[in-house]
Amino acid sequence: MRGHGSVTELPQAAAADHLCWVHDDDDDAAFGSAVRAFLAGGLDRGERLLCVGERAISALDGAEGRLGDVDGLRAAGVLETMTVAEAYAATGALAVDRQRAFYAAATQRARADGYRGLRVVAEVTELAADPGTVDELVRWEHAADEFIASGSGMSAMCAYRGDLAAATLGDALAAHPTTHAPDHLSPWRLFFDEHGLALAGSVDTFTADRLAALLAGTPTGERAVLDLGDLEFVDVAGCRVLAGWAASLRARGVSLEIRGASRLMQRVWHVLGLDELAPVAFTGARG
Numbered sequence: 001m002r003g004h005g006s007v008t009e010l011p012q013a014a015a016a017d018h019l020c021w022v023h024d025d026d027d028d029a030a031f032g033s034a035v036r037a038f039l040a041g042g043l044d045r046g047e048r049l050l051c052v053g054e055r056a057i058s059a060l061d062g063a064e065g066r067l068g069d070v071d072g073l074r075a076a077g078v079l080e081t082m083t084v085a086e087a088y089a090a091t092g093a094l095a096v097d098r099q100r101a102f103y104a105a106a107t108q109r110a111r112a113d114g115y116r117g118l119r120v121v122a123e124v125t126e127l128a129a130d131p132g133t134v135d136e137l138v139r140w141e142h143a144a145d146e147f148i149a150s151g152s153g154m155s156a157m158c159a160y161r162g163d164l165a166a167a168t169l170g171d172a173l174a175a176h177p178t179t180h181a182p183d184h185l186s187p188w189r190l191f192f193d194e195h196g197l198a199l200a201g202s203v204d205t206f207t208a209d210r211l212a213a214l215l216a217g218t219p220t221g222e223r224a225v226l227d228l229g230d231l232e233f234v235d236v237a238g239c240r241v242l243a244g245w246a247a248s249l250r251a252r253g254v255s256l257e258i259r260g261a262s263r264l265m266q267r268v269w270h271v272l273g274l275d276e277l278a279p280v281a282f283t284g285a286r287g
Helices: 028-045 054-058 070-075 084-088 096-112 134-149 166-174 208-216 236-251 263-271
Strands: 018-023 048-052 079-082 118-123 154-161 178-180 188-193 196-203 223-227 231-234 255-259 281-283
Touching: 018 028, 018 134, 018 166, 028 048, 028 054, 028 118, 028 154, 048 054, 048 084, 054 118, 054 154, 070 079, 079 084, 084 118, 096 118, 096 134, 096 154, 134 154, 134 166, 134 188, 134 208, 154 166, 166 188, 166 208, 188 208, 196 208, 196 236, 208 236, 231 236, 236 255, 236 263
Parallel strands: 018 154, 018 178, 048 079, 048 118, 118 154, 196 223, 196 231, 223 255, 255 281
Antiparallel strands: 188 196
């Protein structure tokens, strides 16, 4: 399974990193250090670097240490910079399909040019603060994780300012396997792995609607797999959300396998009659 969880420092760079980094507006030094370290990890791996957003770009000024000569990297085409408008709204309003095509093309160009992949830092607070784009942004974060996990060659650190609404930050954090933020903002995360989806952390009544919204936008084939091996807790509301999603999949002819669910959750599922609403195949029971 991909690395996941809450971190205080950047983990070692890997091929399918998708990190959500919540930063304080008044701590430029810490944020700048995180931006440079994340990009330096890609440099070590032989990846092209893309830095999006004025706040992230400004973190490159006077860069020292592993990232080295920023101007030289730019001149050589190793490092590219873009505004949020250039990367996310160059062809119109933010839309998941267009954004996927944009990053797919950028990653393919990087590989065609001899790089191992594309490593992105994107500071997208301005999109998250806009009521007209925030919902599509969260949908894109979920779709981006599927693209990253698929072996595309892209990895990303998505940065958000910490003074955004707690609900907005929670929605964004939930769509990333790895997070740097206070745990209470999103106690669970839904992310893609090589076999399908994975849900980790704790889901309760207060966050179940967030889970329902993310699941509703999840792409699937003829068969879906959801790994609950690292799910620490789920209450009745969470079980009902999962059952509702399973029922919607079944209506589209998609079967669902739930792996690693606790025996307690399976008992609750049966007691509530959810197996009649949404028959699923439970495999690899634990506990």
